[in-house]
Amino acid sequence: MDWDLLRYFLELARTGKLTAAARRLDVDHTTVSRRVQALETKLRTTLFVRTSSGMELTEEGRLLLSDAEAMEAAASRVQGHTEQPANELGGVVRIGATEGFGSAVLAPYLASFAAAHPRLTIDLVAVSAVVSISRREADIVISLERPQRGRFVVTKLCDYVLLLYGAKKYLSNGPPLRSLQDLKQHSLIGYVDDLLFSKQLQFVNEIDPPERFTLRSTSVMAQLNAAAAGGGLCVLPAFLADQEPRLVPVLEKEVRFQRSFWMSMPEEVKQVPRIRITWDYLRDVIGAEQSLLLGTGKMG
Numbered sequence: 001m002d003w004d005l006l007r008y009f010l011e012l013a014r015t016g017k018l019t020a021a022a023r024r025l026d027v028d029h030t031t032v033s034r035r036v037q038a039l040e041t042k043l044r045t046t047l048f049v050r051t052s053s054g055m056e057l058t059e060e061g062r063l064l065l066s067d068a069e070a071m072e073a074a075a076s077r078v079q080g081h082t083e084q085p086a087n088e089l090g091g092v093v094r095i096g097a098t099e100g101f102g103s104a105v106l107a108p109y110l111a112s113f114a115a116a117h118p119r120l121t122i123d124l125v126a127v128s129a130v131v132s133i134s135r136r137e138a139d140i141v142i143s144l145e146r147p148q149r150g151r152f153v154v155t156k157l158c159d160y161v162l163l164l165y166g167a168k169k170y171l172s173n174g175p176p177l178r179s180l181q182d183l184k185q186h187s188l189i190g191y192v193d194d195l196l197f198s199k200q201l202q203f204v205n206e207i208d209p210p211e212r213f214t215l216r217s218t219s220v221m222a223q224l225n226a227a228a229a230g231g232g233l234c235v236l237p238a239f240l241a242d243q244e245p246r247l248v249p250v251l252e253k254e255v256r257f258q259r260s261f262w263m264s265m266p267e268e269v270k271q272v273p274r275i276r277i278t279w280d281y282l283r284d285v286i287g288a289e290q291s292l293l294l295g296t297g298k299m300g
Contacts, residue, residue: 006068008035014136016054024092069268090119093278096138100220100240102126109285128218129197140265144200151267160293164255165247170230187214187232189223203257238295
């Protein structure tokens with residue numbers, strides 16, 4: 001079987017979109033379409049159907065996917081015996097992460113990592129939503145919840161804490177704040193409950209929240225900026241809020257939550273050099289940021 005055609009098939013199967021597959025392969029989307037059509041002609045079957053959300057695998061396509069991934073894994077093992085020098089790594093690695101962690105913690109490290117590997121492109125998908133590892137929306141996903149099913153490599157990346165923060169000007173002009181009972185007199189900023197993308201973000205009810213929210217948002221960065229502007233109190237990750245000089249933590253002993261980030265990747269890509277090296281790099285650099293993540297230090 002033509003491995004070159006299978007590469008195009010694999011990327012389209014993993015991304016579900018011609019443009020996304022083309023970007024990962026560094027070609028035009030029409031090239032991806034032509035190569036997949038050539039594979040379908042060669043196999044005398046239809047591998048994809050076009051839907052409103054993108055390209056979906058047919059039953060024949062799903063059967064081929066399993067065989068193609070096995071070939072990819074075998075090729076990666078062979079390549080591992082003649083490993084590329086780190087500065088010659090090429091291709092695209094897509095990383096999915098939550099908005100705040102991806103933007104504030106991962107982005108600076110990944111920029112440095114990509115600069116050290118001129119032929120490597122890093123796609124960072126930092127969103128207030130779940131990036132699906134099972135639908136292959138990324139090669140590596142950093143999530144708030146551990147994947148429970150599927151053929152994935154999973155590791156606990158780190159713990160982090162969330163504290164209650166307020167702007168200095170808000171606290172100086174507002175009611176006293178000496179105990180949890182005083183929270184009833186304050187305004188709160190938080191998530192839109194029915195749009196939460198993870199149960200790990202359901203912590204506000206644990207602090208007997210005030211009766212009024214001044215602002216609710218699906219974006220943690222929007223919450224941080226609103227709190228920094230003096231809009232109210234907000235539960236925020238320490239790795240974000242401690243970098244904002246206008247914010248200070250309050251009631252640190254009474255309001256403290258600990259959560260974890262989990263890193264996962266599909267089993268069949270763990271031997272792909274660019275993905276494995278990126279995985280190891282992230283594990284190493286995030287491990288060195290414990291003081292930032294646990295609210296006891298500044299970044300870097």
